[in-house]
Amino acid sequence: MPPTMKDKILDAAEKRVRGAGFSAMSFRDLASDVGIKSASVHYHFPTKPDLGEALVDRYTSQFKEHLEQIDTASLKTALDSYVALYSQALVLDETICLCAIMGAEAIGLPKNVNQKTKAFFKMNRMWLLDLFQRNGVQNPEDTSCLIVAALEGGMIVASSSDDRAMFDQIAKAAIRSIVTI
Amino acid sequence: MPPTMKDKILDAAEKRVRGAGFSAMSFRDLASDVGIKSASVHYHFPTKPDLGEALVDRYTSQFKEHLEQIDTASLKTALDSYVALYSQALVLDETICLCAIMGAEAIGLPKNVNQKTKAFFKMNRMWLLDLFQRNGVQNPEDTSCLIVAALEGGMIVASSSDDRAMFDQIAKAAIRSIVTI
DNA sequence: GCATGGCTATCTACCAGTTGATAGGCTTTC
DNA sequence: GAAAGCCTATCAACTGGTAGATAGCCATGC
Numbered sequence: 551m552p553p554t555m556k557d558k559i560l561d562a563a564e565k566r567v568r569g570a571g572f573s574a575m576s577f578r579d580l581a582s583d584v585g586i587k588s589a590s591v592h593y594h595f596p597t598k599p600d601l602g603e604a605l606v607d608r609y610t611s612q613f614k615e616h617l618e619q620i621d622t623a624s625l626k627t628a629l630d631s632y633v634a635l636y637s638q639a640l641v642l643d644e645t646i647c648l649c650a651i652m653g654a655e656a657i658g659l660p661k662n663v664n665q666k667t668k669a670f671f672k673m674n675r676m677w678l679l680d681l682f683q684r685n686g687v688q689n690p691e692d693t694s695c696l697i698v699a700a701l702e703g704g705m706i707v708a709s710s711s712d713d714r715a716m717f718d719q720i721a722k723a724a725i726r727s728i729v730t731i
Numbered sequence: 732m733p734p735t736m737k738d739k740i741l742d743a744a745e746k747r748v749r750g751a752g753f754s755a756m757s758f759r760d761l762a763s764d765v766g767i768k769s770a771s772v773h774y775h776f777p778t779k780p781d782l783g784e785a786l787v788d789r790y791t792s793q794f795k796e797h798l799e800q801i802d803t804a805s806l807k808t809a810l811d812s813y814v815a816l817y818s819q820a821l822v823l824d825e826t827i828c829l830c831a832i833m834g835a836e837a838i839g840l841p842k843n844v845n846q847k848t849k850a851f852f853k854m855n856r857m858w859l860l861d862l863f864q865r866n867g868v869q870n871p872e873d874t875s876c877l878i879v880a881a882l883e884g885g886m887i888v889a890s891s892s893d894d895r896a897m898f899d900q901i902a903k904a905a906i907r908s909i910v911t912i
Numbered sequence: 913g914c915a916t917g918g919c920t921a922t923c924t925a926c927c928a929g930t931t932g933a934t935a936g937g938c939t940t941t942c
Numbered sequence: 943g944a945a946a947g948c949c950t951a952t953c954a955a956c957t958g959g960t961a962g963a964t965a966g967c968c969a970t971g972c
Binding site for chain 1: 951
């Protein structure tokens with residue numbers, strides 16, 4: 551089935567937010583992106599916080615689906631697949647993680663959006679924690695936080711340095727600190 | 732001597748940007764913060780890109796001054812001092828690194844501002860690279876990128892998770908991956 | 913001593929454009 | 943006929959930015 555208008559709006563919003571931030575995105579931008587009027591966007595998402603919440607929600611559940619498809623039999627290949635999820639966003643879409651930017655803007659954002667961003671990070675940490683515990687990685691709690699932070703920060707540093715290869719460099723170093731080759 | 736109006740404006744701008752982002756900050760906000768009218772803010776900084784550039788410039792040179800005061804005799808204590816620089820911003824000022832948020836917003840920001848943000852990250856990487864090379868750390872290039880990314884990302888994850896202690900956890904794990912205790 | 917003139921820093925008043933949001937009307941589909 | 947999905951038209955508030963006036967300061971020159 552073809553994508554619903556609701557999804558098309560969320561697609562446009564995701565692209566814009568990941569590029570320039572939540573506060574830099576307007577209903578009129580989205581409207582012209584999908585070919586309707588701004589009043590019609592309000593029909594689908596009454597307020598901007600509503601839109602933000604739906605956006606992070608969808609992003610998180612899509613990310614979760616990808617996580618569930620990762621083969622966790624080997625620590626090394628599981629981590630490689632995990633990193634690839636982030637890397638794709640940076641290289642293919644030429645944008646950073648939605649929650650990296652919404653996390654950075656946090657203080658100026660509606661509270662309901664902040665809660666969803668927080669949940670995204672927690673989900674990531676929990677997935678890694680489980681992986682690390684099952685593989686006997688030392689200090690699994692600290693390490694899972696470190697990996698999430700390194701990848702989120704890596705996207706920001708690499709994209710703002712206009713050096714996509716730097717992300718891979720960072721990811722490689724992060725993995726090496728866990729899995730001794 | 733008392734701070735000039737220019738500095739007071741930059742102080743207010745820094746606080747607001749680090750809280751909610753560059754695009755969420757307006758000339759009128761700053762004006763009311765420092766007790767003048769928005770037209771007078773334009774007198775000191777003609778356009779918003781001008782203000783952004785001056786802001787990141789000042790931030791970078793202040794950070795550089797702090798870096799130069801760090802005693803680099805011991806790798807461990809040097810890294811601890813470096814981390815403390817970031818940690819202070821997060822705990823005392825209750826905000827994240829200026830360049831973390833301006834790096835995240837990058838695509839929607841004026842080019843001159845992006846260049847300055849890029850320069851901030853480069854300065855950090857170079858300082859760490861020198862430290863690592865002089866101390867025989869393996870893969871010094873990759874590792875210096877990783878540390879910057881982990882700390883910048885750590886601020887975002889920790890602040891948006893409303894868990895300041897998480898930053899210390901991340902920093903600790905990052906240092907441990909270099910300096911085996 | 914003091915008028916002249918330029919400079920700095922602020923003001924009031926305004927502009928055109930954008931923002932999130934609402935009210936009410938028009939189709940199409942079930 | 944009613945619900946869904948979109949429209950036009952409009953709103954008040956806010957945006958970055960400009961024009962022109964005003965007040966105080968400080969040097970120059972008579």
